[in-house]
Every structure is written in C-alpha cells, then in structure tokens.
Amino acid sequence: xxxxxxxxxxxxxxxxxxxxxxxxxxxxxxxxxxxxxxxxxxxxxxxxxxxxxxxxxxxxxxxxxxxxxxxxxxxxxxxxxxxxxxxxxxxxxxxxxxxxxxxxxxxxxxxxxxxxxxxxxxxxxxxxxxxxxxxxxxxxxxxxxxxxxxxxxxxxxxxxxxxxxxxxxxxxxxxxxxxxxxxxxxxxxxxxxxxxxxxxxxxxxxxxxxxxxxxxxxxxxxxxxxxxxxxxxxxxxxxxxxxxxxxxxxxxxxxxxxxxxxxxxxxxxxxxxxxxxxxxxxxxxxxxxxxxxxxxxxxxxxxxxxxxxxxxxxxxxxxxxxxxxxxxxxxxxxxxxxxxxxxxxxxxxxxxxxxxxxxxxxxxxxxxxxxxxxxxxxxxxxxxxxxxxxxxxxxxxxxxxxxxxxxxxxxxxxxxxxxxxxxxxxxxxxxxxxxxxxxxxxxxxxxxxxxxxxxxxxxxxxxxxxxxxxxxxxxxxxxxxxxxxxxxxxxxxxxxxxxxxxxxxxxxxxxxxxxxxxxxxx
Numbered sequence: 001x002x003x004x005x006x007x008x009x010x011x012x013x014x015x016x017x018x019x020x021x022x023x024x025x026x027x028x029x030x031x032x033x034x035x036x037x038x039x040x041x042x043x044x045x046x047x048x049x050x051x052x053x054x055x056x057x058x059x060x061x062x063x064x065x066x067x068x069x070x071x072x073x074x075x076x077x078x079x080x081x082x083x084x085x086x087x088x089x090x091x092x093x094x095x096x097x098x099x100x101x102x103x104x105x106x107x108x109x110x111x112x113x114x115x116x117x118x119x120x121x122x123x124x125x126x127x128x129x130x131x132x133x134x135x136x137x138x139x140x141x142x143x144x145x146x147x148x149x150x151x152x153x154x155x156x157x158x159x160x161x162x163x164x165x166x167x168x169x170x171x172x173x174x175x176x177x178x179x180x181x182x183x184x185x186x187x188x189x190x191x192x193x194x195x196x197x198x199x200x201x202x203x204x205x206x207x208x209x210x211x212x213x214x215x216x217x218x219x220x221x222x223x224x225x226x227x228x229x230x231x232x233x234x235x236x237x238x239x240x241x242x243x244x245x246x247x248x249x250x251x252x253x254x255x256x257x258x259x260x261x262x263x264x265x266x267x268x269x270x271x272x273x274x275x276x277x278x279x280x281x282x283x284x285x286x287x288x289x290x291x292x293x294x295x296x297x298x299x300x301x302x303x304x305x306x307x308x309x310x311x312x313x314x315x316x317x318x319x320x321x322x323x324x325x326x327x328x329x330x331x332x333x334x335x336x337x338x339x340x341x342x343x344x345x346x347x348x349x350x351x352x353x354x355x356x357x358x359x360x361x362x363x364x365x366x367x368x369x370x371x372x373x374x375x376x377x378x379x380x381x382x383x384x385x386x387x388x389x390x391x392x393x394x395x396x397x398x399x400x401x402x403x404x405x406x407x408x409x410x411x412x413x414x415x416x417x418x419x420x421x422x423x424x425x426x427x428x429x430x431x432x433x434x435x436x437x438x439x440x441x442x443x444x445x446x447x448x449x450x451x452x453x454x455x456x457x458x459x460x461x462x463x464x465x466x467x468x469x470x471x472x473x474x475x476x477x478x479x480x481x482x483x484x485x486x487x488x489x490x491x492x493x494x495x496x497x498x499x500x501x502x503x504x505x506x507x508x509x510x511x512x513x514x515x516x517x518x519x520x521x522x
Contacts, residue, residue, distance in 0.1 A: 046070070050066060050067075050070075053066060054066075068084070068086060071084045072084045072086075075356065075357075075358070077403065078358075078359065078403070079343070079359050079401075079403055079404065079405050080398070080401040080403060080404060081341070081343060081345055081357070081359055082345070082357060082358050082359045083357050084354070084355075084356060084357075085347070085354060085355040085356070085357055086354055087353040087354060090349075090353055090354055090355045091353070092158075093347065093355075093357075102158065102159065102160060102161050102184055102185070102186050102187070103157060103158050103159070103184055103185075103187060104124065104125050104126040104157055104165070104182050104184060104187075105120060105121040105124020105125055105126045105127060105185075105187045106118075106119070106120050106121065106124075106126040106131060107119040107120075107121065108137075108150075108153075108154075109150075113145070113146040113147065114136045114137060114138055114145055114146060114170075115136065115137035115145050115150070115153050116134070116135075116136055116137075117131055117132065117133055117134065117135040117136075117137065118133060118451055119133050119453070120132070120133070121187065121189070124185070124187050125182045125183055125184060125185050126182055129180050129181075129182045130180065131167075131169065131180060131182075132171070133450075133451065133453075134171075134172060134173070134450065134451070135169045135170070135171055136169065136170040136171075136172070137153075137167050137168065137169060138168045138169070138170050138177065139166075139167070139168035140153060140156045140157060140165065140166075140167060140168075141156070141165060141166050143156065158184075159184045160184065161184055161185050161186050162183065162184065162185075163183070163184050164181055164182065164183050164184070165181070165182055165184065166179050166180070166181045166182075167179065167180050167181075167182060189207070189208075189210075190216065191206055191207050191208050191209070191210045191212065191213045191216065191244075192204070192205070192206055192207075192213060192216040192217045192220055193205040193207070193455070194220045194221075194223070194224055195455050196224070196227060196228060197235070197455065197462065197466065198466055199228075200228055200230055200231060200232035200233065201228075201231075201232060201233045201234075201235070201466060201469060202224045202228060202231065202233070202234050202235070203235045203237060203455050203462065204217070204220070204221070204224075204234060204235065204236050204237065205237040205454060205455060206236070206237070206238060206241055206252060206318075207240075207241055208241055208242065208243070208244045209241075209243060209244025209245045209246075209248035209249050209252070209317040209318075210244055210245065210248060211245065211248070211286055211288050212288070213244070213245075213248040213251070213252065214247075214248055214251035214252060214255075214284060214286075214289075214293050214294065215288075215289065215293040217251075217252060217255060217293075218255065218293040218294050218297060219293075221255060221297060221298070221301055222297065222298065225298040225300060225301070231300055231304050232304070232305070232469065233304060233305045233306070233307070233466075233469040234256075234301070234304055234305070234306050234307075235306075235307050235308075235309060235462060235465045235466075236256075236306060236307070236308045236309070236321075236325075236331065237308075237309045237454060237455070237462070238308060238309060238310050238314045238318040238321060238322060239309050239310060239311045239313065239314060239335065239454060239461075240311065240313045240314070240454075241313075241314050241315070241317075241318040242313065242315050242316070242318070242339075243315050243316030243317040243318060243341070244316075244317045245286070245317065246264075246277070246317060246320070246344065247277075247283070247284045247285065247286055248284070248286075248317065249263070249264070249317035249318075249320040249321050250263045250264065250277045250278075250279070250283050250284040250320075251284035251293070251294065252321050253279065253320070253321050253324040253325065254279035254280075254284060254294055255294055255297060255301060256301055256302060256306060256325060256330055256331070257279045257302070257324065257325070257328055257330060258279070258302060259279055259280070260278050260279055260280055261278060261279045261324075261328060261366070262276060262277075262278050262279075262324075262366045263277050263278060263279060263283075263320065263324045263366065264276075264277050264320045264323070264324060264363050264364065264365065264366070265277070265363065265364045265366075265368075266344055266361040266362065266363045266364070267361055267362055267364065268344070268360045268361030268362065269360075270360075273344075273360055273361040275361075281294070281295075305469060306325065306330060306331035306332070307331060307332045307333075307334050307465040307468060307469070308321070308322050308325055308326070308331045308332070308333045308334065309334055309335050309461055309462065309465060310322050310333060310334075310335040310336065310338050310376060310378060311335050311336045311338070311384070312336050312337065312338065312339060312375075312392075312395045312396075312397055313339060314335075314338040314339060314376075315338065315339035315340075315341045315398075316339070316341045318338065319338050319339065319340075319341065319342070319371055319375065319376050320363065320365075322338065322376045323365035323366070323369075323371060323376050324365060324366055326365075326376065326379070327365050327366040327367040327369075328366060332379045332380060332468065333376060333377075333378045333379050333380075334378055334379065334380045334381075334382050334461065334464065334465055334468070334474075335378050335381070335382055335461055336378065336381065336382075336383075336384075336389075336392070336395075336477075336482055337374075337375040337376070337377050337378065337381075337397075337482065338371070338375035338376040339375055339397050339398055340371060340372065340373045340374050340375035340397050340398035340399055341371075341372070341398045342362055342363055342364075342370050342371040342372030342373070342374075342398075342407070343359045343361065343362055343363070343372060343405055344359070344360060344361040344362070344363050345357050345358060345359050345360065346358055346360045359405070362405075362408065369409070370407055370408060370409045372398070372404075372405055372406070372407040372408075373397075373398055373399040373404060373405075373406070373407045373410075373413065374399075374407060374410075375397065375398075380464075380468065380474055380476065381476055381477040381479070381482045381483055382460075382461050382464045382474065382475065382476060382477055383460065383461070383475075383477045383478060383479065383482075384452060384460060384461060385449070385452070385460055386460050386475065387478075388477070388478035388479065389477075389478075389479060390431055390434060391431070392427070392479045392481060392482060393424055393427035393428050393430075393431055393481070394428070394431075399417065399420070423481060424481075427481060
C-alpha cells in the first residue's frame with residue numbers, strides 16, 4: 001500500500017518545514033514570574049548519572065555533548081514544538097525566517113521509505129540539474145535513503161554554497177536509476193505567488209509567513225487589481241503552508257479585513273502572554289518595514305468574495321489567517337481540516353549562537369475558539385483528487401503526537417481522541433482491504449498518481465473554488481472522516497482571552513540578530 005506523505009519538507013536549504021508561529025515577550029517580564037524552589041534531589045540524581053557516565057561508559061564522552069543532550073531531552077519532553085536550538089539549528093531557523101537557504105531548491109516528501117521530489121523550485125540548482133517532480137531519491141552521496149528519516153535526509157542535503165552533493169535518482173516514468181551531482185547555492189524563496197486563473201478571478205498562494213511576506217503580498221495584490229479592475233473573486237491558497245511569523249499572519253489577514261479587526265489573541269502563564277493582535281500596522285510591523293505596506297491597498301480587496309484553501313498540512317500561522325477570515329465571515333474555507341497547532345512559541349537567545357524555543361501561549365481565533373488539536377474545520381470539505389483521497393487515514397496531525405498539548409476548552413478531549421483512534425484503525429483496515437482487491441495495474445496507477453501542481457489546470461480543489469464563485473456545483477469530499485470533521489465545529493468559549501492592550505511596538509529581533517528574542521519559523 002502506498003504510504004501517505006506524512007509531511008512535506010522544503011529543502012531550499014534542506015530545512016525541514018514544520019509548523020509554528022512565534023511571539024516575543026520581554027526578558028524582564030519573563031523573569032518577573034515567581035521562581036519555584038529548585039528540586040535539589042532530582043538535580044543530585046542528574047549529577048550522579050552524569051558522573052556515572054563519565055566514569056563507566058565504554059568510551060570517553062564529551063561533557064558538552066552530554067549536557068546538550070540533557071537540555072534537548074528536557075525541553076523536547078514538554079510538547080512537540082519546544083526545543084533547544086544548538087548553533088546549527090539556530091542558524092537554520094534564522095535563515096528560514098529571512099526566506100533564504102543554502103541548499104538545492106527542492107520541495108520533498110517521504111514515500112515508501114524513499115525521498116520523493118514534489119517540485120524543484122524554478123531557477124535553483126536542482127531545477128537546473130534536471131531534477132523533476134515525482135523523482136525518487138534513493139541515495140544521498142554514499143548513504144542509502146531507505147531507513148533514514150526525512151529530517152536526517154534533509155540535513156544531508158544541506159551544506160555550504162559551492163559544495164556538491166550527489167543524489168541517486170529513480171525516475172518511474174523512464175524506469176531507470178542514475179546519479180545527479182548538484183552544487184549547493186543560497187536560495188531565496190518568494191513566499192507569495194499569484195496568478196489570474198480565470199477572467200476576474202485571482203489565485204494567491206502563500207507558501208510560508210516570512211519577513212517579506214506582507215510587503216510582497218501588497219505589491220502583488222496591487223498588480224492583480226491593475227490586471228483585473230473588475231475583480232470578482234480571490235482564492236487564498238494556504239495548503240501545505242506550515243506557518244511562520246505571527247506578525248506576518250496578522251498582516252496577511254489585515255490585507256482583507258476591515259481596519260482594527262481582531263485577528264488573533266493569545267493567553268499564557270505570564271501577563272505579557274495575554275495579547276490581542278488586530279489589523280493595524282503596529283501589530284504586524286517588523287523591523288524590516290519602514291512604512292505600512294498595506295496602506296493604500298485597493299478598497300476592493302476588503303470586499304471581494306474570497307475562498308481560502310487549506311489541508312492537513314496548513315498549520316499554525318496558516319490556521320490563524322484561515323480562522324480570522326472564517327470568524328469574520330470574510331471568506332469561505334474550503335479543503336480539509338487543518339493541522340491543529342494552536343500554540344505559540346517564543347524563540348529566546350541563550351547566547352551568541354544558541355536559543356530556547358519554548359511554547360509560551362495558546363492562541364484563539366477572533367470568536368474565542370482554541371484550535372489546538374482541532375484545526376480549522378472547512379466550511380466546504382473538498383478532496384485533493386476528483387476520485388477522492390483514500391489515504392486520508394494516514395495523515396498525521398497535531399493530535400497524533402503523543403505529547404501534544406491539550407485543548408483547554410474541550411473537557412471530552414480524551415474520549416474523543418480514543419474514538420478518533422478507533423475510527424482511524426477502521427479506516428486503515430478498509431484501506432488495506434481496498435488495496436488488496438486492486439489488480440497489479442491498478443496498484444501501479446495508484447503509486448504513480450501525479451501530485452497536482454497547486455494553481456495549475458490539474459488542481460481539483462482550485463477548480464471547486466472557481467465552481468463555488470460561479471454558482472456551480474461543488475464536489476464535496478468522499479471521506480467520511482473529513483465530512484465529520486467539517487460538520488463538527490470546535491467549541492467556542494466567550495471567556496477566552498480578548499484582552500485589550502496598548503498598540504504593540506515594532507518587534508525587535510525579528511531579523512534574528514544575536515542577543516535578541518527572535519520570531520522565526522520552521
């Protein structure tokens with residue numbers, strides 16, 4: 001049975017694209033929380049274990065390596081999104097925030113234990129080397145890929161500009177295996193893509209929320225209105241967008257919402273975690289912005305009909321945007337239930353080249369709902385393919401992580417998790433039975449099914465969005481589980497934080513200078 005792509009990685013620098021938005025609090029505020037007494041007994045145990053390893057382990061172990069591993073283990077045990085960033089991790093995160101990477105320029109996923117190329121980015125080393133969508137990478141230099149997790153494969157493809165990596169490619173269409181040597185380079189990714197997909201209708205795709213996303217979006221929206229003065233509809237495509245900068249998500253929402261509209265609120269343990277972010281420049285301003293990039297946008301963008309496309313890999317900052325537009329009844333959300341990451345991370349430098357990425361708050365949509373483990377439920381559930389998405393049962397979301405945070409608004413969450421897992425097992429069994437009944441030819445066709453290119457003529461979900469705009473019938477999902485997710489809206493809590501606050505200053509450190517707490521994305 002063909003494995004579902006559990007997540008997608010953007011290897012424009014070999015960086016694994018994860019899912020989180022970030023928020024910064026002042027260090028003084030963080031230190032203002034009353035400190036609990038240190039657990040001396042546990043600290044003695046830690047010191048004893050450290051000493052035993054140093055004395056008795058089969059070979060000498062470096063002190064720094066042991067202590068770094070202990071710190072990483074401590075932080076990663078909290079939830080899936082908290083982590084200690086060593087020098088390399090911190091550098092990667094800073095690069096991704098800025099939209100620049102050192103690597104090959106390919107978007108990849110994992111399939112049947114191999115690395116599958118989703119798309120080579122135009123005018124990158126991978127594109128120029130002739131790598132094609134659907135190619136399977138079987139070896140990276142001299143290392144076989146099978147058995148290697150996606151993160152490890154990504155790191156092997158990263159490297160300094162000018163260095164080379166040899167990929168062994170299996171191309172299904174030609175039934176042959178061959179090597180391609182690619183010279184790494186610095187890649188700069190444009191996070192906003194636009195296209196007129198039909199007369200009067202624009203497609204706007206945001207791949208991640210970076211420092212330049214809001215200015216780039218504003219420029220391209222102006223171009224769209226110049227091209228289509230009688231604009232009838234906008235499709236905002238957030239599929240496979242794993243998140244990014246919180247401020248950029250607020251700015252993207254603000255391009256389509258009325259002035260001063262609430263976009264998202266946050267709540268955490270410290271007072272400074274109680275925040276509101278609205279459609280105003282002070283709330284989405286980054287140090288790279290001298291002027292408001294959204295000022296003077298054509299008024300039609302505040303009223304033109306909108307559809308937001310999402311899927312299970314739309315996460316965090318993407319969910320903030322989709323939730324804001326949905327709650328304000330500004331757009332119809334179409335596609336699949338999103339990832340369900342409703343928490344905010346602060347990236348706080350610990351020194352010149354290390355940092356702590358710590359979950360510091362939950363976020364809430366304008367109506368006060370937490371989407372943690374729930375995701376944004378689409379108004380219209382639509383499949384990726386016209387004949388359905390049988391592999392939906394294999395999709396991994398936030399709720400599938402063992403140490404995920406609870407949704408504090410849902411007292412029945414544990415029982416619902418058990419029911420969901422049982423449904424998942426039933427769906428997997430049906431999927432196995434379906435695969436067993438296939439002929440070898442049908443299995444081969446299923447394995448080689450082309451991945452639709454977003455924004456192209458083969459993009460079924462986009463076609464359904466255009467049908468909705470034009471008053472034609474929309475083909476809804478064939479998946480029973482997705483229909484249930486779409487029908488069951490998450491609980492809304494009027495007591496969720498919508499706390500007033502003064503206008504936020506520009507966030508220092510968003511460009512990740514040393515010594516500043518830095519919003520960033522993975």
